[in-house]
Amino acid sequence: MKALLLNCSPRKKGNTEILLRRITEGMHEVNISYDLIRICDYDISPCIACGGCDTTGICVLADDMDILYKKIDTADILVIGSPIYFYGITAQGKAVIDRTQAMWSQKYNLGLQQNKKAKAGYFVCIAASHGSKIFDGAILTARYGMDAMGFDYQGELLIRGADKKGSVTSIEGEMERAYQFGISIGSPSSIFL
Ligand SMILES: Cc1cc2nc3c(=O)[nH]c(=O)nc-3n(C[C@H](O)[C@H](O)[C@H](O)COP(=O)(O)O)c2cc1C
Numbered sequence: 001m002k003a004l005l006l007n008c009s010p011r012k013k014g015n016t017e018i019l020l021r022r023i024t025e026g027m028h029e030v031n032i033s034y035d036l037i038r039i040c041d042y043d044i045s046p047c048i049a050c051g052g053c054d055t056t057g058i059c060v061l062a063d064d065m066d067i068l069y070k071k072i073d074t075a076d077i078l079v080i081g082s083p084i085y086f087y088g089i090t091a092q093g094k095a096v097i098d099r100t101q102a103m104w105s106q107k108y109n110l111g112l113q114q115n116k117k118a119k120a121g122y123f124v125c126i127a128a129s130h131g132s133k134i135f136d137g138a139i140l141t142a143r144y145g146m147d148a149m150g151f152d153y154q155g156e157l158l159i160r161g162a163d164k165k166g167s168v169t170s171i172e173g174e175m176e177r178a179y180q181f182g183i184s185i186g187s188p189s190s191i192f193l
Pocket of ligand 1: 009010011013014015016017082083084085087088124127128129130134154162163164165166
């Protein structure tokens with residue numbers, strides 16, 4: 001099995017990257033191969049709502065999203081990782097999800113994914129604050145984005161209280177939780193609330 005991990009944070013070596021790397025160590029333990037990418041290394045324009053994909057299932061924009069469409073399509077497992085920015089995922093992450101409107105269109109307008117088995121999708125999210133609703137909007141975005149991409153939302157790792165770069169490593173138990181999350185990926189239920 002091959003996992004694709006999308007790091008939606010623009011901050012290099014930030015908390016999302018640290019967590020995703022720790023998760024891959026758990027995945028390695030259970031023989032899941034992986035491709036961890038920083039989406040900010042890719043040139044992805046936002047959706048322009050031209051309607052082009054409504055009838056073709058293909059996005060008219062020519063940029064690095066073509067690379068991501070292929071990676072998403074060939075992955076068995078998808079992990080989206082993002083920090084919270086104003087109660088949502090980052091703008092860069094949202095741009096990728098909005099561009100999967102072409103995949104949504106293939107599935108729901110054109111019925112092209114009917115014989116495809118849904119794959120397993122997971123969400124990793126980190127916030128500075130401790131608010132009870134801090135992840136609600138981001139979870140909905142990730143869940144419905146994954147549905148468009150052909151992944152069933154199977155679980156999440158949500159971490160509160162990390163703001164400074166790298167500070168997640170000093171929150172007791174969180175790095176171990178990330179490692180265990182990686183090990184559990186691929187099993188039916190991985191809810192790490
Ligand atoms: C533009 C911006 C908006 C943010 N909005 C929130 C927010 O609404 N709630 C929150 O708890 N943290 C917020 N944060 C803090 C980040 O979620 C936090 O610093 C996180 O650890 C960053 O992860 P990273 O190191 O992977 O980029 C915001 C940070 C930035 C830069």
